[in-house]
Amino acid sequence: MPILAYGTAMGWISPHKALLMGDSSPSIEPLTEEDVSWMASIMFIFAPIAVFIYGVAADKFGRKNALLCASVPILLGWVVKLISSHPIALITARALIGFGSGGGFVVCPLYVKEISEDSIRGMTGTFVIFSQTVGNLVVFVLGDLLPYNTVLWILLAIPLIHFFILLRLPETPSYLIKCGKNEETAKVLGWLRSLPHTDSAISEEVDRLIIEQTTCEPKFSPKLLFADKTAVKAFWVTLIVNLTREFCGCIAVLVYASHIFAAAGKDPGTSIALSPNKQSILLAAVQIIGSFVACQLVDRAGRKPLLTVTSVVAGFSMCLLGVWFYLQSVGSMLPGWVPIVALCTCIFADASGLQPLPYVIMTEMFNFQLRGTVATLIMAISLGTDFALLKLFAPLNNWIGYHSTFWVFSFICLANVFYLIFYVPETKMRNLEDIYADLEGKKRRKKEEDIVETIHV
The missing domain is CATH 1.20.1250.20 (MFS general substrate transporter like domains)
Structure with missing residues (x-):
């Protein structure tokens, strides 16, 4: 869902560019090409910075907590857009969304890889780009059909929903093993694999993760x-x-x-x-x-x-x-x-x-x-x-x-x-x-x- 939010943010300019640069712009005055150029590119200035911060956070505080934090700046970005349509506010909002999206791009593939079985690891890994393309399509359709502020409220809901859903989801088994929570790891793996946590297959996977952790402790x-x-x-x-x-x-x-x-x-x-x-x-x-x-x-x-x-x-x-x-x-x-x-x-x-x-x-x-x-x-x-x-x-x-x-x-x-x-x-x-x-x-x-x-x- 953070990547879905990124997709909506990337595509948001396309259906709204004419409105923002026109006489009926929600901004105090119509935006210029330079304003739009900065709106489009500012996300890619702050995203690389976020990648390093979230990369360290994912190893120190866990994949789940890092993903929860990724949704916060995305949420704030849409709030800023709702509060003000001034060019500086819009550019600032894009920077916030870019910061959160950078975190999502570095942590999401890690989380997905570490919860997936080998047999479906490739398929679940492709969900990252699939989510981005869904986000693009969603915002293009919404921008074509609905008013400016209505679209912003809908897009604001995406990171908010993600935050509350993720609260109910587990940390990755690999990170739990790193923290020494072997019993909790077995329960999480059992839930992810739809097997009893006492099943022999779960025990074997826990043992494999323990061996992996013994030989390599993660850090940036x-x-x-x-x-x-x-x-x-x-x-x-x-x-x-x-x-x-x-x-x-x-x-x-x-x-x-x-x-x-x-x-x-x-x-x-x-x-x-x-x-x-x-x-x-x-x-x-x-x-x-x-x-x-x-x-x-x-x-x-x-x-x-x-x-x-x-x-x-x-x-x-x-x-x-x-x-x-x-x-x-x-x-x-x-x-x-x-x-x-x-x-x-x-x-x-x-x-x-x-x-x-x-x-x-x-x-x-x-x-x-x-x-x-x-x-x-x-x-x-x-x-x-x-x-x-x-x-x-x-x-x-x-x-x-x-x-x-x-x-x-x-x-x-x-x-x-x-x-x-x-x-x-x-x-x-x-x-x-x-x-x-x-x-x-x-x-x-x-x-x-x-x-x-x-x-x-």
């Missing part, structure tokens, strides 16, 4: 992470996969969607002509479908194959968009439905693989001791990258043109395919020992040794 320690050569390799793999998600260009595509739809609507060969809000609703619906597909396929197809396929699809979609913009710039035009299909395909690939799977991989490539540190560092870097992209996208287009920009995005997506094939290990239903063996090349060497031995025999 970059020094500890970079002292382990194999963990450093895993960190760089995870970071590159996550940064590729940011640089694949799908955020930029969403920002530029209005122009694509408008240009497509001018083509006499197509009857597509949608209002900006309807465009946003269409794209959010495509995202929802993609996120749902990810939930269904991630534990069947595996992380690596699904991420590879979606990178290929997104890469060719970006390339097609670049071709369309280039032909437009030289006075030639492809049919109006081409960019719309390419756009929707790109967003679908993003939601079904490129966005959710890096979060899953991030939590599966590290032990309990390092998981919080890695999540904190990677989320801070990723959110900072989002801020840079939002600020630099327009100047980049003015410098090299939209077609070149989309070709750059296409190249990044397709290059990611080769990186995934040769450097990223599969993490589905595998323990850390096997994953790290792949990273170190031990598995390949062992196969070669087996072949040599067979030949010798």
